[in-house]
Amino acid sequence: MSLCLEDVTLRLGDRAVLSEVDITLERGECVALIGPNGAGKSTALGVMAGSLHPRSGRVVLDGRPLVATPHLARRRAVLTQQSVLSFPMPVADVVRLGRLPHGSSADDATRVRAALRAVGATHLHDRLWTQLSGGERQRVRMARILCQLDSPDAAYLLLDEPTASLDLAVAATVLGQATHFGRRGGGVLAVLHDLSLAAAWADRLILLHEGCVVAEGAPAEVLTPERISTVYGVRARVFNHPDTGRPLIAPQPFEDDSWSRHTA
Amino acid sequence: MKTTWLATVSALLLVMASAAGIGAVHIHPADVLWALLGQPVDPLHEAVLWTLRVPRVLLAAFVGGGLGLSGALTQGLFRNPLADPGLIGVSAGAALSVAIATVLFDAGPTAKAVSAFAGAVAVVGGVLKVGKMDGEMRIGVLLLAGVAVNAIAMAAVGLLLWLADDAALRSYTFWTMGSLSGATWPGVGLVGGVVGLSSIAALQMHGPLDACLLGDDAAAHLGVRVQRVRQSVVGLVALSVGVGVALAGMIGFIGLVVPHLVRLGLGPSHRVVLPGSLLLGALLLIIADTTARTAAAPAELPVGLLTTLFGGPFFFALLRRYRGAL
Numbered sequence A: 001m002s003l004c005l006e007d008v009t010l011r012l013g014d015r016a017v018l019s020e021v022d023i024t025l026e027r028g029e030c031v032a033l034i035g036p037n038g039a040g041k042s043t044a045l046g047v048m049a050g051s052l053h054p055r056s057g058r059v060v061l062d063g064r065p066l067v068a069t070p071h072l073a074r075r076r077a078v079l080t081q082q083s084v085l086s087f088p089m090p091v092a093d094v095v096r097l098g099r100l101p102h103g104s105s106a107d108d109a110t111r112v113r114a115a116l117r118a119v120g121a122t123h124l125h126d127r128l129w130t131q132l133s134g135g136e137r138q139r140v141r142m143a144r145i146l147c148q149l150d151s152p153d154a155a156y157l158l159l160d161e162p163t164a165s166l167d168l169a170v171a172a173t174v175l176g177q178a179t180h181f182g183r184r185g186g187g188v189l190a191v192l193h194d195l196s197l198a199a200a201w202a203d204r205l206i207l208l209h210e211g212c213v214v215a216e217g218a219p220a221e222v223l224t225p226e227r228i229s230t231v232y233g234v235r236a237r238v239f240n241h242p243d244t245g246r247p248l249i250a251p252q253p254f255e256d257d258s259w260s261r262h263t264a
Numbered sequence B: 001m002k003t004t005w006l007a008t009v010s011a012l013l014l015v016m017a018s019a020a021g022i023g024a025v026h027i028h029p030a031d032v033l034w035a036l037l038g039q040p041v042d043p044l045h046e047a048v049l050w051t052l053r054v055p056r057v058l059l060a061a062f063v064g065g066g067l068g069l070s071g072a073l074t075q076g077l078f079r080n081p082l083a084d085p086g087l088i089g090v091s092a093g094a095a096l097s098v099a100i101a102t103v104l105f106d107a108g109p110t111a112k113a114v115s116a117f118a119g120a121v122a123v124v125g126g127v128l129k130v131g132k133m134d135g136e137m138r139i140g141v142l143l144l145a146g147v148a149v150n151a152i153a154m155a156a157v158g159l160l161l162w163l164a165d166d167a168a169l170r171s172y173t174f175w176t177m178g179s180l181s182g183a184t185w186p187g188v189g190l191v192g193g194v195v196g197l198s199s200i201a202a203l204q205m206h207g208p209l210d211a212c213l214l215g216d217d218a219a220a221h222l223g224v225r226v227q228r229v230r231q232s233v234v235g236l237v238a239l240s241v242g243v244g245v246a247l248a249g250m251i252g253f254i255g256l257v258v259p260h261l262v263r264l265g266l267g268p269s270h271r272v273v274l275p276g277s278l279l280l281g282a283l284l285l286i287i288a289d290t291t292a293r294t295a296a297a298p299a300e301l302p303v304g305l306l307t308t309l310f311g312g313p314f315f316f317a318l319l320r321r322y323r324g325a326l
Helices: A039-049 A091-102 A109-116 A134-149 A168-182 A193-199 A225-232 A256-263 B003-021 B030-035 B044-077 B090-105 B109-131 B138-163 B166-178 B185-204 B206-213 B216-221 B226-248 B253-268 B270-294 B303-325
Strands: A002-012 A013-024 A032-033 A056-061 A076-079 A156-160 A187-190 A204-207 A214-215 A236-240 A247-251
Touching: A002 A039, A002 A187, A013 A187, A013 A214, A013 A256, A013 B090, A032 A039, A032 A168, A032 A193, A039 A056, A039 A076, A039 A156, A039 A187, A039 B109, A076 A134, A076 B226, A091 A109, A091 A134, A091 B090, A091 B206, A109 B185, A134 A168, A134 B044, A168 A187, A168 A193, A187 A193, B003 B030, B003 B044, B003 B270, B030 B044, B044 B185, B044 B206, B044 B226, B044 B253, B090 B109, B090 B138, B090 B166, B090 B216, B090 B226, B109 B226, B109 B270, B166 B303, B185 B226, B185 B270, B206 B216, B206 B226, B216 B226, B253 B270, B253 B303, B270 B303
Parallel strands: A032 A187, A032 A204, A076 A156, A156 A187
Antiparallel strands: A002 A013, A002 A056, A204 A214, A236 A247
């Protein structure tokens, strides 16, 4: 049981954003997709979500082509980076939209409250979306996703930079809930930029560079100083977390010569 | 919530009954109700009611309801509370078509109505075609296509009016100010049918429309077929506004103001905004039309002029008061 990209190539104009990419997301695992800006991470996630269509290759959900999956929205949820909602909609109504694929039922209000409780946003239930801070909005978005996943059919969760420009507490809540879904047998894939955070959170890392998968495996195998230097062009030291043994990445101090090299 | 709906529907019925009684021949609302129930009343009253007032009030209700609903749909479509059905070219199309019919063919009321509807639907179709790229309708492109089509249509109207003689000019000008004085039973049936069916279709879509407010991707991830929703919305707006413009001319501001009022009172969920805008649009146009035909009696003010005259400042006042909540 898995969600896979098989030999996927996708072009925008002349540029191959993804070339012959294979990614497998098994149920029950948490995978972080990492790589520099423009490596194709969000594009790969978009293809897995079904919102982008590759020029060649296949997207397969539990043995079936993704496009032929009935009730796809009941099987997988996607947390995108931004939402454009500009109407003063009550938070409860925003979260309830997660029930849309399931049809309305009498216990929707209970599910909405449970989802808000899970992300520590019970107090936002009656507030208006337009009056929330960035962190509060992300909590509410995650609550909507949890509401959508509140079904025995739910199998996969895809998160596009769920921690971008958010504080530690919000990041911990969102990724914690994602882990919780993974531990109950769901497959979770998150695009992450913070390498230490990705290493701490994920069971497995997939490193994308210029549209290709260049490394894949346990965090300590993927995040070596050599590879970080090759892919990001930055010298970094890798330590081990004293408690978990997971890699911690510290970039070298920004010396004058490396600084001028980047700005020249 | 239930009491709000009950109050709105009761207010609408009360206003309809009162509006049917107000005019040169005054009829007590109780008599109106009595006559509507099929009981015998004064024959003069009966004649006035059935041939003049009732069709007119119903026409106002359907046209106003259609405009309110279309306003709510357009604002949802563009994810912008300042959008108006005119943005997709529906009024400009009707105006151009009526200008052609009046100036070049000296058309009568029926031909004018048919051409207004045809023009509205045809121009919206054109905007849709231009606004579609790679089979997808993009909101930004759709908006710009609407702006361009509006400008072209209005320039063409200007050219036609420059050619027009005084009678055609006067006829066209009054059409742009809107009037419900031409209400007939067949017209009422037509608008009622189109607006009724559009409403039924639109009210089913409240969930997908709410999801579309989150953005195209987020809606698609919730299983909403965004393109299909968008095309349905444009189609429903073209039909409802087109048929309204055809029978009542241009009536401004209902489509823009009414959804706002509903949102300020009941929140922005389409579950309430769509039926609320339908009811409130009907209510406001009936009041406006009753004022239009009685304020300067025996003369009649153009109702479209009145809705804009009062709608504009009222809208401004609302914006000032609630700008924090918008």
